[in-house]
Amino acid sequence: MSSNVGLSTPRGSGTSGYVQRNLSLLKPRDAGVGVPYSLDSSARPPKTRKPDQEILNHDRLREIEVKVLELREKLEDEEAEEDKIEEECDRLREKLTADMERNKDRDRNRSGGGKRVDGKGLKSYQVHELAEAKERESERLRKALGLKPGDIPEDGEHPMARQEKRRLEREEMQDKVGEETL
Numbered sequence: 360m361s362s363n364v365g366l367s368t369p370r371g372s373g374t375s376g377y378v379q380r381n382l383s384l385l386k387p388r389d390a391g392v393g394v395p396y397s398l399d400s401s402a403r404p405p406k407t408r409k410p411d412q413e414i415l416n417h418d419r420l421r422e423i424e425v426k427v428l429e430l431r432e433k434l435e436d437e438e439a440e441e442d443k444i445e446e447e448c449d450r451l452r453e454k455l456t457a458d459m460e461r462n463k464d465r466d467r468n469r470s471g472g473g474k475r476v477d478g479k480g481l482k483s484y485q486v487h488e489l490a491e492a493k494e495r496e497s498e499r500l501r502k503a504l505g506l507k508p509g510d511i512p513e514d515g516e517h518p519m520a521r522q523e524k525r526r527l528e529r530e531e532m533q534d535k536v537g538e539e540t541l
Contacts, residue, residue: 410490418488423455 369376434444
């Protein structure tokens with residue numbers, strides 16, 4: 360044993376006496392120190408990212424091209440003429456593009472528009488689609504609650520804290536009015 364570390368003698372311990380550190384030991388943390396979130400009420404909530412319309416448009420156009428290529432393969436398997444294949448592909452591309460534009464206009468005019476608003480059919484890597492679905496869902500909720508876009512505070516202050524502030528301001532005003540009347 361050297362410098363009071365380890366066993367006084369390794370006999371009967373099943374070890375050679377070599378002292379190792381316990382790497383699986385989790386040291387207890389203080390409540391306010393080292394936590395990944397702030398306990399401070401002034402901490403800002405995370406900002407929601409806006410969906411990138413260019414990326415969303417690119418994904419929609421990519422879906423159209425996939426359908427066109429599927430049609431092209433089908434027609435090539437049927438050994439159709441190249442001119443007929445090109446004509447059919449162009450016709451399908453124009454039809455799908457017009458449908459996409461019509462659906463985009465319909466989505467702008469009314470929220471939802473046949474698409475799932477909750478985004479449950481989306482994968483985790485479809486970040487912009489999820490953000491767009493979240494935006495639509497928030498808009499629906501805001502309309503359901505009858506809130507105007509300006510009614511939602513951007514400062515992130517808790518509604519109860521705002522209510523308490525207003526109550527204190529009212530009490531101060533009443534105290535001032537009461538003092539002036541005396």
